Amino acid sequence: MTDARALRVTRPGGPEVLAVERVEVPSPGPGQVRVRVQACGINFIDVYQREGIYPVPTPFTPGVEGAGIVEAVGPDTDAPAVGTRVAQAMTLGFAAELALAPAAVLVPVPDEITSEQAAAAMLQGMTAHFLTTSTYAVQPGDAVLVHAAAGGVGQWLVQLCVAAGATVIATAGSPEKLAIARSLGASHTIDYTAYERPEQLAAAVREATGGTGVAVAYDGVGRSTFDASLASLRRRGLVVLFGGASGQVPPLDLQRLNAAGSVFVTRPTLAHHIADREELLWRAAAVFEAIALGRVRMQIGATYPLEEAAAAYRVLQGRQSTGKLVFQTAPASA
Ligand SMILES: NC(=O)c1ccc[n+]([C@@H]2O[C@H](COP(=O)([O-])OP(=O)(O)OC[C@H]3O[C@@H](n4cnc5c(N)ncnc54)[C@H](OP(=O)(O)O)[C@@H]3O)[C@@H](O)[C@H]2O)c1
Known part of the structure; x- marks a missing residue:
């Protein structure tokens, strides 16, 4: 002792x-x-x-x-x-x-x-690794949304997605943070604090993809971004909700996944990806x-x-x- x-x-x-x-x-x-x-x-x-x-x-x-x-x-x-x-x-x-x-x-x-x-x-590194290899294996040419892109996990996600050949649309809460995301390779940056309604933020994300929507939305912000993440997906896209920096997401009506384009939602955690x-x-x-x-x-x-x-x-x-x-x-x- x-x-x-x-x-x-x-x-x-x-x-x-x-x-x-x-x-x-x-x-x-x-x-x-x-x-x-x-x-x-x-x-x-x-x-x-x-x-x-x-x-x-x-x-x-x-x-x-x-x-x-x-x-x-x-x-x-x-x-x-x-x-x-x-x-x-x-x-x-x-x-x-x-x-x-x-x-x-x-x-x-x-x-x-x-x-x-x-x-x-x-x-944060192993989290970004499992999110981009195992939760969704990012492919060359994918459009990917990363929220809070200048944060700890966010910076890793941007770089791993860019290295995998994806086009990254990054959100953050200030011009300085958006500049960091750009310096790490994000192609499009959006100040999400400028949008009052989720549909407006989703429209900005969609515009950056030529209207199609993203293959995957990496969302560690949670309550304040989840609805926009769902509305930003391409058909059969995936929201990876991996945290709630702004608060926890309330219970979800599963019919919304149908209406959003037969999309998927997952809520993974690192512990289940390093237990072995x-x-x-x-x-x-x-x-x-x-x-x-x-x-x-x-x-x-x-x-x-x-x-x-x-x-x-x-x-x-x-x-x-x-x-x-x-x-x-x-x-x-x-
Ligand atoms: N599932 C897992 O296994 C796992 C593992 C690690 C981390 N995480 C999650 O990943 C997320 C990021 O973690 P991190 O440690 O890397 O933190 P971080 O991203 O460095 O910091 C959180 C960022 O979230 C954004 N944010 C938006 N709304 C916020 C609010 N109301 N209050 C506070 N922050 C807000 C802020 O960026 P802006 O100023 O740009 O908005 C803030 O800098 C967290 O939700 C965390 O729980 C999950």
Whole structure:
């Protein structure tokens, strides 16, 4: 047993319920590894968990994405050796100096990738990877809609779709964010805050496709964009609803899928696309390779110490961030 600084969610609520405390970290049990965390990715799922939309018993240490060094390995554990640099996505508790994780969720980090890059890329990069390869395999010539295209997942989606030969129509909430989407290869950019009604936004998307509509709409914004996403599809197109940054989408009348052109809707999550060890290693390798070879530019928008967590989440929730936000988990004096 040892103790370490950790960010804590003391009760469900807004950023004000966050506090940095010293917590006891047990020795790793069978199948477990203790990681000295170097960087932790900040994600929208942290907000859902903190607010209780995805219920987690309080108090808890947030942070579902991180990278660091293996410090101790539990008994009977087939794990990377002590001293190996590793990263993970979807295991809670990495907004801390020390974290326990199942060995099975950890992937070794290649030398050419920094821990900050790994912590920034694992969740959003692998999400964009499964969305563009498995949820819908993007084809050359496809017209693809990406909402919040200057955000963390959004920037990855734009680049992976462009690399697959698609024409990307990107939305975002400011001229600066639209310029980022263009710089990453989006062919058309639309400020979705300029449209009051979903039909108006959908008409702008359709116009960018010559009237046909998009093959797939990647929608992580949710409540405020979903209706426009549905109305932007070509016949038999697909809305991939993968998050709700603006709020959750209300229950859907399935007859709307008929009326929209025999279209499809899915609501996938990363956990179901990395549960198999082989699949996890495939996606992580693809993400690391894309960064190392410069095929994907990953923008780390800002880094924060754990003590400034509330400010970091206000930036994320207040739509002020571009790219990825990251916690530096070591104390400032380290
Ligand atoms: N399903 C999965 O497995 C999975 C995995 C990772 C992430 N996600 C989801 O992907 C989405 C993006 O996550 P991220 O971490 O990359 O965040 P992000 O895109 O960097 O930040 C969210 C962005 O959403 C846009 N937005 C529109 N309306 C908003 C509102 N009312 N409040 C806040 N933001 C709003 C903002 O961009 P503009 O200013 O341009 O509008 C904002 O910057 C989230 O919904 C997240 O839950 C899902």
